[in-house]
Amino acid sequence: MTKEVKNLIELRAVAEGFLRDIASRPPQESATTVGLSGDLGAGKTAFVKCIAAALGITEVVTSPTFILEKVYIIPRNGVVGDRFLKLIHIDAYRLHSGDEMRALDWEAILADKTNLIFLEWPEQVVDAMPKDMTKLSFNYVSEGVRSITIEGVA
Numbered sequence: 295m296t297k298e299v300k301n302l303i304e305l306r307a308v309a310e311g312f313l314r315d316i317a318s319r320p321p322q323e324s325a326t327t328v329g330l331s332g333d334l335g336a337g338k339t340a341f342v343k344c345i346a347a348a349l350g351i352t353e354v355v356t357s358p359t360f361i362l363e364k365v366y367i368i369p370r371n372g373v374v375g376d377r378f379l380k381l382i383h384i385d386a387y388r389l390h391s392g393d394e395m396r397a398l399d400w401e402a403i404l405a406d407k408t409n410l411i412f413l414e415w416p417e418q419v420v421d422a423m424p425k426d427m428t429k430l431s432f433n434y435v436s437e438g439v440r441s442i443t444i445e446g447v448a
C-alpha cells in the first residue's frame with residue numbers, strides 16, 4: 295500500500311493508523327521491528343516523532359543519527375495498551391554490518407516482546423534484521439509531500 299502524505303498532519307494520521315494495525319496483530323514471542331527506508335530527509339525521523347506523539351510520549355524525540363539509539367518509555371493506557379512498554383528508535387546510517395548492532399545488545403532488545411523498534415536505514419544492517427520486520431519506504435515527492443509504502447499491506 296502506498297499513501298501520499300501532503301503535510302505533517304497527514305503524516306500523524308498515517309502513524310496513528312499504522313500503530314493501530316501493529317497493536318491489533320496477534321501476540322508475538324519477540325520484539326516488533328519496523329524498518330524505515332528512504333533517502334536523507336525523506337521523513338523517517340518525522341514519522342517516528344508522529345509515532346511517539348500518538349503513543350502519548352511527551353519527551354522530545356530527536357534524530358538518533360549520532361547516538362545510534364534512543365529509548366522512550368511508552369505510557370500505559372494508550373493506543374497500544376500495555377503490549378509495548380518501550381519505543382526504541384535506532385538510526386543505522388553510520389553502521390556497516392549487522393555485527394555492529396551487538397554494541398547495542400541487539401539480541402536482548404529483539405528478545406523482549408514489549409519492545410516496539412523503529413530502525414532507520416535497515417539496509418545498512420540487513421543481516422541483523424529479524425525475518426518478520428515490517429518495512430516502510432519513504433520517498434520525497436515535492437516540498438512538503440512524501441509517499442509512504444507499507445510493505446505487505448494491500
Ligand SMILES: Nc1ncnc2c1ncn2[C@@H]1O[C@H](COP(=O)(O)OP(=O)(O)OP(=O)(O)O)[C@@H](O)[C@H]1O
Nearest residue numbers: 299300301333334335336337338339340438439440
Ligand atoms: N509530508 C511530510 N512527511 C514527512 N516529513 C516532511 C513532510 N513534509 C515536510 N517534511 C519535513 O521533511 C524533513 C524530513 O526529515 P527527517 O529527519 O524526518 O528525514 P529522515 O528520513 O529521517 O532523514 P535521515 O536519513 O537523514 O535521518 C523534516 O524536516 C520534516 O518536517
Ligand SMILES: [Mg+2]
Nearest residue numbers: 338339357414
Ligand atoms: Mg532520520
